[in-house]
Amino acid sequence: MTTTPKNPQTLAWQAMSRDHHLAPFSDFQQVIDVGPRIIVKGQGVYVWDSEGNKILDGMAGLWCAAIGYGREELADAASKQMKELPFYNTFFMTAHPPVLELAKAIAAIAPEGMNHVFFTGSGSEGNDTMLRMVRHYWASRGQPQKQIIISRINGYHGSTVAGSSLGGMSYMHEQGGVVPGIVHIPQPYWFGEGGDMSADEFGVWAAEQLEKKILEVGEENVAAFIAEPIQGAGGVIVPPETYWPKIREILAKYDILFVADEVICGFGRTGEWFGSDYYGLKPDLMTIAKGLTSGYIPMGGLIVSDKVTEVLKAAGDFNHGFTYSGHPVAAAVALENIRILREEKIVEQVREETGPYLQQRLRELLDHPLVGEVRGVGMLGAIELVRDKKTRARYEGKGVGMLCRGHCFNNGLVMRAVGDTMIIAPPLVISKAEIDELVTKARLCLDLTLKDLQA
Numbered sequence: 025m026t027t028t029p030k031n032p033q034t035l036a037w038q039a040m041s042r043d044h045h046l047a048p049f050s051d052f053q054q055v056i057d058v059g060p061r062i063i064v065k066g067q068g069v070y071v072w073d074s075e076g077n078k079i080l081d082g083m084a085g086l087w088c089a090a091i092g093y094g095r096e097e098l099a100d101a102a103s104k105q106m107k108e109l110p111f112y113n114t115f116f117m118t119a120h121p122p123v124l125e126l127a128k129a130i131a132a133i134a135p136e137g138m139n140h141v142f143f144t145g146s147g148s149e150g151n152d153t154m155l156r157m158v159r160h161y162w163a164s165r166g167q168p169q170k171q172i173i174i175s176r177i178n179g180y181h182g183s184t185v186a187g188s189s190l191g192g193m194s195y196m197h198e199q200g201g202v203v204p205g206i207v208h209i210p211q212p213y214w215f216g217e218g219g220d221m222s223a224d225e226f227g228v229w230a231a232e233q234l235e236k237k238i239l240e241v242g243e244e245n246v247a248a249f250i251a252e253p254i255q256g257a258g259g260v261i262v263p264p265e266t267y268w269p270k271i272r273e274i275l276a277k278y279d280i281l282f283v284a285d286e287v288i289c290g291f292g293r294t295g296e297w298f299g300s301d302y303y304g305l306k307p308d309l310m311t312i313a314k315g316l317t318s319g320y321i322p323m324g325g326l327i328v329s330d331k332v333t334e335v336l337k338a339a340g341d342f343n344h345g346f347t348y349s350g351h352p353v354a355a356a357v358a359l360e361n362i363r364i365l366r367e368e369k370i371v372e373q374v375r376e377e378t379g380p381y382l383q384q385r386l387r388e389l390l391d392h393p394l395v396g397e398v399r400g401v402g403m404l405g406a407i408e409l410v411r412d413k414k415t416r417a418r419y420e421g422k423g424v425g426m427l428c429r430g431h432c433f434n435n436g437l438v439m440r441a442v443g444d445t446m447i448i449a450p451p452l453v454i455s456k457a458e459i460d461e462l463v464t465k466a467r468l469c470l471d472l473t474l475k476d477l478q479a
């Protein structure tokens with residue numbers, strides 16, 4: 025925090041952080057020097073810090089809190105399940121009601137032909153499971169050489185060894201190494217990398233990189249292509265309209281599996297149940313987490329198509345699983361979360377009302393001198409901060425994104441910075457009035473950031 029805390033308890037917690045806590049994706053020394061903001065409470069779309077500041081959470085925690093904070097039904101579902109059966113495994117020919125009911129509930133909302141779920145504790149574990157499963161699938165079909173997984177530069181697929189290898193973040197690959205047999209192609213990030221091409225031309229070009237890569241490494245060696253329908257952590261990268269249709273064409277030509285990483289796009293964020301529905305994709309596998317439980321409890325998984333399931337069923341043991349695969353308390357919470365999403369028609373509301381409203385209001389920021397592009401779908405949005413709107417040139421070396429993020433926090437709004445791209449993914453239940461508040465605060469913070477740059 026930039027200001028000295030008033031609440032003595034804040035200082036005590038910051039001391040505990042300094043003495044004992046190693047925070048993820050953080051510069052440990054910087055956490056000590058700055059002192060973490062301590063979040064103590066959440067309700068609806070707001071969180072409160074230990075200094076009593078009320079903050080509109082434009083990131084739903086970490087893309088998680090779809091139904092917002094403070095829903096007692098989820099707490100009750102967890103409490104009831106903990107008292108009934110807090111844990112049992114799903115290994116060795118056993119199961120329990122919550123995991124089975126959840127698998128059925130997920131199959132009911134998943135795209136056609138996707139009827140089975142393998143549960144994990146997180147999205148990263150879901151992608152680790154995917155890597156082993158697709159290679160096992162091809163080996164079971166007598167093609168063990170089909171090992172290579174094609175992924176995208178600046179994609180995000182988690183932080184385990186397989187997850188970070190699948191992801192296309194070189195600063196992650198540099199720490200700890202990578203799993204062999206994963207190759208990356210360029211991302212469809214027109215604003216950042218499109219050069220002189222039109223967005224549509226660039227979308228086709230980026231999609232063609234998939235075909236180029238398949239031919240380069242040999243179709244007979246490729247197991248799968250994995251991608252987020254809309255890249256999240258990479259900066260809410262909404263591909264040009266030509267991208268997914270061209271990818272679909274290429275996928276239809278070659279005998280490789282398609283994995284949609286739906287950890288962010290899934291469970292309503294685009295206004296459809298899955299990003300694959302939004303783009304009309306036909307994945308063979310889908311990774312899920314985050315919105316599955318609205319983040320109230322950790323859980324992830326892999327939704328598997330009938331085509332893949334049939335092969336695996338004939339292949340004997342799949343020697344893979346986690347102690348917490350299908351954890352009964354997590355499953356009970358996920359079931360309740362899906363019930364709320366369905367019964368309160370939250371996905372429809374994002375599609376028909378609040379999603380379009382957020383997108384329209386965000387685009388009003390385009391008149392701001394700092395804003396080079398606004399893009400988004402449903403409850404996902406990105407604002408590109410630039411020095412020159414025409415050339416898309418940045419304020420190099422100024423850390424504009426972090427500057428803006430700081431102003432946001434200090435003015436009661438969470439927006440995340442990915443480089444100089446500000447991104448938002450608020451709870452799906454955000455109201456129109458709360459969207460107005462979000463956009464008003466965002467504009468104020470853009471003004472404050474511009475003032476800093478002019479000073």
Ligand SMILES: *Cc1c(COP(=O)(O)O)cnc(C)c1O
Binds near residue numbers: 286
């Ligand atoms: C967050 C995320 C993951 C990793 O999920 P964890 O639960 O953090 O392991 C994987 N893929 C995408 C697209 C994500 O956003």
